[in-house]
Amino acid sequence: MAATSSPRVRFAPAPSGWLHVGSVRTALFNWLHARRHGGTFIFRIEDTDAERATEESMNSMLEAWTWLGLDWDEGVRIGGPYGPYRQSERGDLHRAVARRLEEAGHLYRDDRTAEETQAWRDERREAGLPPITKRSTTPAATGDRPATLRLALPEEGTITVTDLVRGEVTWDWAHESDPVLVRSDGSPTYPLANTTDDVAQGVTLVCRGEDLLSVTPRQIFLYDLLTRDGLIDDALEECGLPPRDPSWTHPTEFAHLSMIVGMDRKKLSKRHGSVAIQEFERQGFLPETLINYISLLGWAPGDGRERMDRDEIVEAFAFDNVGKAAAAFDVDKLTAFNGERIRDLSEAELAVRLLPFLDGTFGDALVTSPPSHEQQSRLEGLVPLVQERMQRLDEVQTYAPAFFVDDIELDPTSVEKVLHKAGAADALEAAHRALSALEDWSDAGVEQTLRGLLEELEMGARKVFQPVRVAVSGSSVSPPLFESVALLPRQLVLDRIEAAIQVAREGAV
């Protein structure tokens, strides 16, 4: 059937905390697979744990995903034909499914409290026995206290899953503990909700983190129960939810992605610097850099390409070339990629991207929001001067003050190293005189004038240009000198040189 050839995949995060790089990698690979094969990418929110799920977290995840320039075809906010897409709004369905499963004899009641179960597990472990809960060894519920509903998994035999990245993996049912599907308070758990929704929404391929690999056997077992005898369809109808497409079965393909770790091979965490996507935005990483870099964590197109845009990645993506080993997140390489991408931007585009780092959105406000005409043209003049010396957009903040603030502070080290050296005051006085008289206030004009000083003073370029650089930019490290001078108003440049002459004289005494 034609309908089944079009994949349906989902990204289904639990909304607690921020979206971080590990989740983005999982979501991205799902998205890539959908786009590569003309499929559907579903953004579902799994907020069954009322204790941890927050609205704020959900919103920030959606924002981060959007910032990355990615979209979704069905899901929260935009809806779709198989909603709702927030699990908390599908509780009726999950309960209806549980009731039918129980009626069919697949579930059993376990009325031990969480504490009792935990104590039992500890005992088993101490005795060197596996703490596996099975129907045959669980004491019958008495009926007079709240009980959980557990799914009765097979007691023996094996199950083999063919994973797209891991190959064949086999488990022994005897080692699989019966999962709780319904808590003693009647609320559905992840194993129930996740599985039910995958089936109800026609998911064809499940791509997620390796941490969920061990959960796959019970999930497949459940998929089977749900689709057998139209159980899911009856439950859907009972709850007044949209029916499934008749061609759907249940997820048949799995892809478990390895973890992303820090450079120390430990689980990625705050200790490794940024993990939240918004943090990268704030630091001046381009969304396209993140997409490119993250796509290369555990995957490569196979032809040696590394710098790729989104469409190129979509075209080359395949689970066949996804690696099994955990990948370390290398900020240095990400940063190098980012620098290259910044250089690839047009000057106009870079100016737009730089604005949030100048208007106070991120960091100090050096320009008004929106910028004045004067500020805008100054920015446009600044862009070509800084473009090739930035790895991250936020670095513009080290260069920008000299161009947007009248009073600059002179860097003490630069003063010491440059202004307090013999000849500095002479060079500055000569520069002041020459620039005062300059008629053509342009890159070429300034260059010609300042170069002319070299012969006149019989001094080396370094001896002449460095003092002027410190005077005008405030530091011995700055964008190109002539262009910087030409970009500023003459009077401002002359004032700065004059101020620097005072400093140079003081140091010489």
Added chain:
RNA sequence: GCCCCCAUCGUCCAGCGGCCUAGGAUUCCACCCUUUCAAGGUGGCGACACGGGUUCGAAUCCCGUUGGGGGUGCCA
């Protein structure tokens, strides 16, 4: 403890039995360019975890060891 997964330069990947004296990227170092810092160019350092097999031949296949990771929840 038990179950499962993983293992090529510091890091990310290529390699899928002979093309490998192991290739690219990144990092680091050197040199060139240069008025600073960059960018750019050139070159260099740097890895098949270990031990057994299989084979004419192994980074590639099998077994074991070691080392990492995940799971073992009324979290997801």
